[in-house]
Amino acid sequence: xxxxxxxxxxxxxxxxxxxxxxxxxxxxxxxxxxxxxxxxxxxxxxxxxxxxxxxxxxxxxxxxxxxxxxxxxxxxxxxxxxxxxxxxxxxxxxxxxxxxxxxxxxxxxxxxxxxxxxxxxxxxxxxxxxxxx
Amino acid sequence: xxxxxxxxxxxxxxxxxxxxxxxxxxxxxxxxxxxxxxxxxxxxxxxxxxxxxxxxxxxxxxxxxxxxxxxxxxxxxxxxxxxxxxxxxxxxxxxxxxxxxxxxxxxxxxxxxxxxxxxxxxxxxxxxxxxxxxxxxxxxxxxxxxxxxxxxxxxxxxxxxxxxxxxxxxxxxxxxx
Numbered sequence: 001x002x003x004x005x006x007x008x009x010x011x012x013x014x015x016x017x018x019x020x021x022x023x024x025x026x027x028x029x030x031x032x033x034x035x036x037x038x039x040x041x042x043x044x045x046x047x048x049x050x051x052x053x054x055x056x057x058x059x060x061x062x063x064x065x066x067x068x069x070x071x072x073x074x075x076x077x078x079x080x081x082x083x084x085x086x087x088x089x090x091x092x093x094x095x096x097x098x099x100x101x102x103x104x105x106x107x108x109x110x111x112x113x114x115x116x117x118x119x120x121x122x123x124x125x126x127x128x129x130x131x132x133x
Numbered sequence: 134x135x136x137x138x139x140x141x142x143x144x145x146x147x148x149x150x151x152x153x154x155x156x157x158x159x160x161x162x163x164x165x166x167x168x169x170x171x172x173x174x175x176x177x178x179x180x181x182x183x184x185x186x187x188x189x190x191x192x193x194x195x196x197x198x199x200x201x202x203x204x205x206x207x208x209x210x211x212x213x214x215x216x217x218x219x220x221x222x223x224x225x226x227x228x229x230x231x232x233x234x235x236x237x238x239x240x241x242x243x244x245x246x247x248x249x250x251x252x253x254x255x256x257x258x259x260x261x262x263x264x265x266x267x268x269x270x271x272x273x274x275x276x277x278x279x280x281x282x283x284x285x286x287x288x289x290x291x292x293x294x295x296x297x298x299x300x301x302x303x304x305x306x307x308x309x310x
Contacts, residue, residue: 021236024261050166050271063236064272067262092269094169 026073027066033077040073043082046099047072047089056099168269168277168288175203175283176267180257183234184242190231190257196283200308202301203277204232204253205265208245210273212292217249219293224252226298228305231255233264235273276301280308 031037044058049065057065057072075085089097095104103111179191195201202223206213224230232253234242242256257264264270268277268285278287278301287304289297 021238021260053164053166064262064265067236068266070261071263071266089266090169092169092266093166093271096166 021063023063023066024070026070028069031073031077036076037073039082040069040076043076043085044069044072047086048097048099050093050097165290166271167290168271168285170267170269171285171288173285175279175285178257178264178267180233180259180264183232183237183256183258184239184246187251187253187256190233190255192283194231194255195279196281198281199229200278200280200286200305202228202230202305203268203279204230205235205270205273205275205277206232207235207237207273208241209237210235213274214245214249216274216292216294217252219295219298220252221250222295222298223293223301226302228302229254231257233257233259235259235262235265278304278308280310 031040041058045056047057047068049055049057049060049062050068051062051064052060055065057068060066072085076082086098086100095102095107101107101110175192175195177192180189182189195203204220220230230252232255234256237258237260239258259265270277270288272290274292276289276293277285278289280286286308287301289301293301
């Protein structure tokens with residue numbers, strides 16, 4: 001009774017498989033040098049997956065994320081620095097691709113506001129308690 | 134008296150924040166990732182032929198003096214099939230169209246082109262999505278307007294709908310200069 005089902009399952013292929021090509025060489029394979037792999041891994045965890053968007057490329061099984069992991073690992077293995085690779089990708093996709101925030105003409109308030117709030121808070125505390133002491 | 138003024142300011146700031154949230158939440162979600170390469174030259178690449186009846190594609194083919202539409206597609210991509218009639222219409226109106234097939238098998242591509250038509254003068258085979266990374270493309274389908282010098286002039290994200298055809302033709306004319 002169970003055999004026909006098992007047989008069917010054995011030949012079943014996922015109906016939603018996006019494409020049939022095998023993954024890129026370094027999509028799921030680590031670099032042989034552990035130090036380089038650690039560098040690549042740290043970088044991949046801070047690059048946004050373009051087709052899934054809420055995940056990093058290190059987290060995602062999307063084919064494009066796999067291809068980007070291949071790209072990152074190949075470049076790291078060729079001696080390129082992670083900062084240079086990040087910059088290269090930002091030059092193509094804008095800040096969106098990077099999870100690592102940087103100061104720019106649009107993001108500076110994110111860095112400035114906490115500092116301003118801290119200074120305002122310090123001023124209030126000084127006015128409240130400074131006089132009495 | 135001074136205390137009242139302070140709390141009023143806090144209230145105003147809070148209301149402004151609520152207003153900002155309401156405005157942002159009422160906008161439709163936009164998860165398109167635009168290419169930062171618009172206005173820049175297509176970087177160097179050379180792809181082999183994806184199918185036997187059409188040659189492959191390199192960046193030099195895009196800088197041959199005439200503006201092109203560069204379509205990024207795949208046979209496994211459903212919206213790519215949906216935009217086929219629009220690509221055919223663009224070709225009929227005289228648009229030179231070249232393509233890059235992403236992560237595709239030649240036999241699947243042949244079947245796809247047989248079924249939906251082949252408006253492409255060249256089809257490059259890209260099994261590692263490399264050209265997408267080079268030009269800042271974040272999915273399939275996408276269509277780029279590239280001028281005669283190989284400079285990217287416009288990016289269309291997602292399938293081409295019937296109403297997008299006149300705009301793409303206009304962008305192509307614009308690229309002619």
